[in-house]
Amino acid sequence: MWSxxxxxxxxxxxxxxxxxxxxxxxxxxIAVAAARPRSPVLWMLLSAILLCLTxxxxxxxxLLLRRIAPxxxxxxxxxxxxxLTGEWERGLTLSMRCLLCAYGVALLSATTRFLDLIxxxxxxxxxxxxxxxLLLTHRYLSVLSExxxxxRRAWQSRGGxxxxxxxxxxxxxxxxxxxxxSVERSERIANAMISRGFEERLPVRPLAPLRPSALLWxxxxxxxxxxxxxxxxx
Numbered sequence: 001m002w003s004x005x006x007x008x009x010x011x012x013x014x015x016x017x018x019x020x021x022x023x024x025x026x027x028x029x030i031a032v033a034a035a036r037p038r039s040p041v042l043w044m045l046l047s048a049i050l051l052c053l054t055x056x057x058x059x060x061x062x063l064l065l066r067r068i069a070p071x072x073x074x075x076x077x078x079x080x081x082x083x084l085t086g087e088w089e090r091g092l093t094l095s096m097r098c099l100l101c102a103y104g105v106a107l108l109s110a111t112t113r114f115l116d117l118i119x120x121x122x123x124x125x126x127x128x129x130x131x132x133x134l135l136l137t138h139r140y141l142s143v144l145s146e147x148x149x150x151x152r153r154a155w156q157s158r159g160g161x162x163x164x165x166x167x168x169x170x171x172x173x174x175x176x177x178x179x180x181x182s183v184e185r186s187e188r189i190a191n192a193m194i195s196r197g198f199e200e201r202l203p204v205r206p207l208a209p210l211r212p213s214a215l216l217w218x219x220x221x222x223x224x225x226x227x228x229x230x231x232x233x234x
Contacts, residue, residue, distance in 0.1 A: 147178060
């Protein structure tokens with residue numbers, strides 16, 4: 001089954017305005033991308049920011065680390081490429097950028113409901129077509145996951161196991177069938193929505209008016225990141 005990324009707790013970070021968390025994550029990613037490679041103090045401070053926010057969110061660190069496990073192979077490739085080309089410093093810097101950005105996004109999704117995140121993106125004037133695609137993708141990932149579970153159980157109940165080249169070919173055909181069914185279902189859904197007057201825009205629940213204190217926190221966090229980058233670039 002498709003698991004929701006949001007983790008329900010009563011922490012201070014969960015109670016923050018979703019727009020504050022979304023803008024803060026975006027500013028943090030920009031700061032990570034602009035950080036100088038030869039500045040270990042800066043990288044330690046950027047990592048400490050995420051650690052402090054994780055403690056404020058009252059979420060186990062190991063849970064978030066498991067969520068960013070899919071990007072570890074990119075980190076491994078970056079380090080391996082740096083070692084093979086003799087530019088280990090560049091490979092290490094790229095791996096740090098990937099890890100910090102992925103962890104920041106994982107923390108945002110764990111502390112912000114998906115619909116609140118979509119509403120925050122709409123407040124940031126994100127194109128409505130992109131938001132509709134995100135909503136539809138989030139809705140039908142669960143359908144795709146359930147279909148994959150059913151096909152996997154049918155495969156295993158018939159003695160399916162990847163223990164030979166022939167079994168691997170048969171399993172690849174199973175994946176092809178799953179993707180083909182997904183495409184056919186998406187086409188039927190798209191035709192049904194268009195016939196009912198869909199105009200490439202789904203309704204998004206509006207958020208409460210933004211408090212001045214949230215704007216002050218946005219400005220303070222952005223200013224702190226700027227000062228951090230400026231202070232460690234000397």
